[in-house]
Amino acid sequence: MTKLWGGRFSGTTDALMAEFQDSMSFDVRLWDADIRGSMAYAVALAQAGIITDDEATQLVTGLQQVHAEFADGHFEIKPDDEDIHTAVERRLKEVAGNVAGKLHTGRSRNDQIATDLRLFAQSEIQNLQSKIGLLQAALLAQAQTHVETLMPGYTHLQRAQPITFAQWCLSYFWAFTRDVERLDDCARRTAVLPLGSGALAGNPFAIDRAALAQTLGFERVSMNSLDGVSDRDFVAELLFCCTLIGTHLSRMAEDLVIYSSAEFGFVTFDDAYSTGSSLMPQKKNPDAIELARGKSGRLTGNLVALLTTLKGLPMTYDKDLQEDKPPLFDSVDTLNITLPVTAGAVRTLRVNVARMAGALDPSMLATDVAEYLVRKGVPFREAHHLSGQAIALSEQRSIAMSDLSDDDWRNLSTHFGPDVRSVFNFAQSVASRDVTGGTSPRAIREQIDQASLWLSKHELLRS
Ligand code: ARG
Numbered sequence: 001m002t003k004l005w006g007g008r009f010s011g012t013t014d015a016l017m018a019e020f021q022d023s024m025s026f027d028v029r030l031w032d033a034d035i036r037g038s039m040a041y042a043v044a045l046a047q048a049g050i051i052t053d054d055e056a057t058q059l060v061t062g063l064q065q066v067h068a069e070f071a072d073g074h075f076e077i078k079p080d081d082e083d084i085h086t087a088v089e090r091r092l093k094e095v096a097g098n099v100a101g102k103l104h105t106g107r108s109r110n111d112q113i114a115t116d117l118r119l120f121a122q123s124e125i126q127n128l129q130s131k132i133g134l135l136q137a138a139l140l141a142q143a144q145t146h147v148e149t150l151m152p153g154y155t156h157l158q159r160a161q162p163i164t165f166a167q168w169c170l171s172y173f174w175a176f177t178r179d180v181e182r183l184d185d186c187a188r189r190t191a192v193l194p195l196g197s198g199a200l201a202g203n204p205f206a207i208d209r210a211a212l213a214q215t216l217g218f219e220r221v222s223m224n225s226l227d228g229v230s231d232r233d234f235v236a237e238l239l240f241c242c243t244l245i246g247t248h249l250s251r252m253a254e255d256l257v258i259y260s261s262a263e264f265g266f267v268t269f270d271d272a273y274s275t276g277s278s279l280m281p282q283k284k285n286p287d288a289i290e291l292a293r294g295k296s297g298r299l300t301g302n303l304v305a306l307l308t309t310l311k312g313l314p315m316t317y318d319k320d321l322q323e324d325k326p327p328l329f330d331s332v333d334t335l336n337i338t339l340p341v342t343a344g345a346v347r348t349l350r351v352n353v354a355r356m357a358g359a360l361d362p363s364m365l366a367t368d369v370a371e372y373l374v375r376k377g378v379p380f381r382e383a384h385h386l387s388g389q390a391i392a393l394s395e396q397r398s399i400a401m402s403d404l405s406d407d408d409w410r411n412l413s414t415h416f417g418p419d420v421r422s423v424f425n426f427a428q429s430v431a432s433r434d435v436t437g438g439t440s441p442r443a444i445r446e447q448i449d450q451a452s453l454w455l456s457k458h459e460l461l462r463s
Contacts, residue, residue: 004086004109023322024077026329027084031070033119034084037112037195038092039063040215042103044207051102059103062096063088084116085109106207108199110229110317115195117324119216121238124332125187129180131339132245133455136176138347140451143169147441147448150426151266151356152364157258159364162426165351167439168255170447175248177454182241190234193218197228200316230316232306235324239303242331246296249342253289256349260286265355270348273341288345292338299334302327360426362402366391368423368432369401376415386413 003009039060046056066088069075081087093100146165153163193216196202196209202225203209209221222228259266269286277283309323366387373383389412394401402424409416422428434440437447 003080003082004089004104018082021082021319021322023083023325024081024087026325027113027116028077028087029329030084030113030116030120031075031088032067033116034088034112035063035067035070037115037119037216038088038103040212041107041195041207043215044212045102045105045205047211048205048207050105050205050207051099055099055102058096058099059092062092062100065095066091083109083113085112106198106203106205107195108197108229110199111194111197111203111225113321114197114229114231115193115216117328118190118192118194118218118234121190121234121328122187122217125183125190125238128242128245128332128335128339129183129458131336131343132176132180133458135339135343135346136173136451136455138343139169139173139176140448140455142166142346142349142351143173143444143448143451146351146353147444148427149351149353149356150360150430152359152361153439159359159361161364161367162360162429163439164430164441164444165356166444166448170444170451172248172252173451176245177451179241179245179248180458182244183238186234186237186241188219189237191217191219192234193221194228194231197222197225200226200229226316230313230318230321232310232321232324235328236303236306236310239299239306239327239331242335243296243299243303245335246299246338249338250293250296253293253342256289256345257286257293264359265352266359268350268352269345270350272348273345286345288341292342292345295334295338299331302331357426362400362424363391363394365424365426365429366401368429369420371432372420372423373413373415378413378415386415 003013042051042056042059042063045051046053051059066075069091075087075091077087078090081090089100089103092103143166146169149165150162151165151168152159153161153167193209193213195212195216196207198204213219213221222231256267256269258264260269269284269288271284273286273288274284275287277285305327306324309320313320369390370380370383370387373386374380378386390404390409391401393408393412394404397404402421406418409418409420431440431442434443436443
C-alpha cells in the first residue's frame with residue numbers, strides 16, 4: 001500500500017530509513033486507544049455533516065471488526081504499516097472499502113497520537129494506583145500483626161530509639177499514599193482532549209470537541225491547537241510519578257535487604273520470593289526486592305530520557321516526540337510487575353520478633369533518661385549532657401547503661417533517684433511516644449484506622 005503521505009513523493013524511502021522511523025513495533029500497543037478514538041471521530045464527522053450517518057456506521061462497523069482482530073490476536077501487521085494509525089486505516093480500507101479514506105478528514109496523526117497516548121496514560125494511571133494499593137494492603141496487614149513488635153529505629157543506620165515494626169511498615173504506607181494522590185493529580189492534566197487540533201492549526205470542519213471529549217472520557221478539551229499536539233507534560237509527569245514510586249520501592253527494599261541479612265536477621269523472605277546461588281549451596285538471596293531496588297534506576301533513566309528529548313523542541317509537533325513512547329511503556333511495564341512482586345514479598349515476610357527485640361540496646365534509652373530528668377524540672381540541654389555522661393561512664397566500665405549503680409547515678413547528679421532504673425524498659429519508651437504519628441501502640445492503632453480509611457476512600461482494593 002502507498003504511504004499515508006505519499007502524494008508528493010516520487011522516490012521511495014531508503015530501507016534503513018523506513019526501519020529507523022518505524023514505530024509500529026512499540027506503538028502497536030495503542031491499538032485499543034487508537035480505534036476507540038477513530039470510532040468517536042467518525043461519529044463526530046457525521047454530526048458535523050462532513051460524512052453521512054450511513055458512512056459513519058460503515059466506518060464504525062469496520063473499526064469494530066479491526067478492534068476484534070486485535071483483541072483476539074489475529075491482526076496481521078504488514079511491512080508497510082509504519083505506525084498504529086497506518087495499520088488501522090490500511091486494514092479498515094480492506095474491510096470497509098473506500099469509505100475508509102474519509103475517516104482522517106480534518107484529523108492529523110499529530111492530534112491522533114496525542115489523543116491515543118492520553119487515553120493509554122489514563123488507563124495505566126488507574127492500573128498503577130490499584131497495584132500500589134496491593135502493596136499498601138500488604139504493609140497494612142504486617143502493621144496490624146506487629147503493633148507491639150519492638151525493634152530498633154535507625155538514623156544514619158545507627159541504632160537510635162526503639163520503635164515498633166508496625167511504625168516501619170506504615171512509614172512506607174504513607175509514602176505510597178502520596179504516590180497515589182500524585183497520580184490522581186497527573187490524571188487530571190492527562191484528561192485533556194487534543195483531538196480537533198489537526199496537524200497544528202485546528203480542525204476546519206467545526207467538529208464538536210466537547211462531545212468528543214465526553215465520548216472518550218476526557219474532562220475537557222485543550223485550549224490551544226499548537227499546545228494540543230505538542231504537549232507531552234502528561235508523559236513527563238507520569239514518568240516522574242513512576243520514578244518516585246520506584247524511589248520509595250527502592251528505599252523500602254534496601255531496608256529489607258539489610259533486615260534480612262544474617263547480621264540483622266529481623267525478617268525472612270518466603271521461598272517464593274527468594275532464589276539460591278549456583279555455587280554456594282547455603283545461599284538464599286532476596287532477589288525480589290533487590291530487583292525492586294535495581295529497577296528504580298531505569299525508571300529514573302526513562303524520565304531523564306524524555307525530559308532531554310523534550311527540551312529544545314520547537315513548536316509544534318516534531319518527530320522527536322515519537323521517542324516519548326518507549327520510556328513510558330517501559331516505566332509502566334516495570335512497575336506493573338515490580339509492585340505486585342514486592343507486595344507478595346511483603347505479604348509473606350516472616351518477622352523474627354525475638355531478633356528485633358534482641359537488637360535493642362539500653363543505650364537507645366539515653367534520650368529517655370534525659371526525658372526522665374526533664375520531668376524532674378532539669379532543662380533539656382543539661383539533661384542531655386548528664387545522660388551523655390552516664391553513657392560515657394558505662395562505656396568506660398564496659399557495662400550497659402542500665403547496670404550503673406544507684407551511687408553512679410547519684411554521683412552524676414542528685415536529680416537521679418533509684419527510680420531511674422524504671423526508665424530502662426523498651427516497651428514503656430515506645431508507649432510514651434503517644435502523640436498522633438508517634439510509635440506507641442495506641443498511636444499506631446490510630447494510624448492503622450486512618451490508613452484503612454484512606455484505602456477504602458481511594459477504592460484501591462476493588463479487584
Ligand atoms: N508515530 C508518530 C509518533 O509517535 C505518530 C505521529 C506522526 N506524525 C507525523 N507528522 N509524522 O509521534
